[in-house]
Amino acid sequence: MKDISNFSIKQWMMILLLLMVSSAVFSQEHQAKRVLFIGNSFTYYKRMPDMVRAMLELDEVPLEIHVSAVGGSTWRQHYLKKKGTRTMDTLKARTWDYVLLQDHSRSTLDSLPNFKKYGAKLVASAKVMGAVPILYMTWHPKDRPEQQRTISAAYKKLGGALKVPVIPVGDIFYRCGKRRPEINLYADKKHPSEEAAYLIALVMYRALTGNSVKNIPDRLVVSPTAEDGAKELVDIDHSTGQFMRRLVDRYKTNGWIVMP
Numbered sequence: 001m002k003d004i005s006n007f008s009i010k011q012w013m014m015i016l017l018l019l020m021v022s023s024a025v026f027s028q029e030h031q032a033k034r035v036l037f038i039g040n041s042f043t044y045y046k047r048m049p050d051m052v053r054a055m056l057e058l059d060e061v062p063l064e065i066h067v068s069a070v071g072g073s074t075w076r077q078h079y080l081k082k083k084g085t086r087t088m089d090t091l092k093a094r095t096w097d098y099v100l101l102q103d104h105s106r107s108t109l110d111s112l113p114n115f116k117k118y119g120a121k122l123v124a125s126a127k128v129m130g131a132v133p134i135l136y137m138t139w140h141p142k143d144r145p146e147q148q149r150t151i152s153a154a155y156k157k158l159g160g161a162l163k164v165p166v167i168p169v170g171d172i173f174y175r176c177g178k179r180r181p182e183i184n185l186y187a188d189k190k191h192p193s194e195e196a197a198y199l200i201a202l203v204m205y206r207a208l209t210g211n212s213v214k215n216i217p218d219r220l221v222v223s224p225t226a227e228d229g230a231k232e233l234v235d236i237d238h239s240t241g242q243f244m245r246r247l248v249d250r251y252k253t254n255g256w257i258v259m260p
Helices: 009-030 041-058 075-079 087-093 112-128 145-162 169-179 194-209 238-250
Strands: 033-039 063-069 098-101 132-136 219-222 231-235
Touching: 033 041, 033 087, 041 063, 041 194, 041 219, 041 231, 063 087, 075 087, 075 112, 087 112, 098 112, 112 132, 112 145, 132 145, 145 169, 169 194, 169 238, 194 231, 194 238
Parallel strands: 033 063, 033 098, 098 132
Antiparallel strands: 219 231
């Protein structure tokens, strides 16, 4: 073994340079990727993004979840900076790796031209900023399950036309309701219950990581802070949680898994 005390200044400089390069590469590989959710109450209801964060923390997945959502807002309003949305400014304010786009629950049913037009504009805006855009399929109203076919078809057709992934939340939501009708998926006529928000978070986690959800616990908590302890987000019945995790894992992906 060579005596390092005899290394020349030039050799020491080369070693230092190699260490600096290796450190930079390691840092880039382990730097958390940023995900921006764009939507409305269908995005943030029952603290669904926090549930995704909790799942990521449990498995130590380096993803940051951020939200730009205003209740009742549409893609058109996000793009045109209406209804108090700040999405376009948020897109430009920092670097994003993934941008998830969820339109108003009625857009595919009542305003399909705007759904297509502003979906395309937001996808293009995300790409310009260097992000991977992803469509977040919504679900049907409580009393109109037959509308899911129309909603799903619109998201899948737009995703195909724009060549972007579609996370089939609505399809899995519908399938859950059909197979286990005793599970209450609605807080009202359209918003998700805690159980449904947990299901949606499972789908998001699976899509964004490619990981199985079989070991996600029934109880999720917000990480404790210096001021207080951990706060509970959800604690669902074990049989319900087990069914939902199997449902998500067994759903045929058809290319909707975003990350390897």
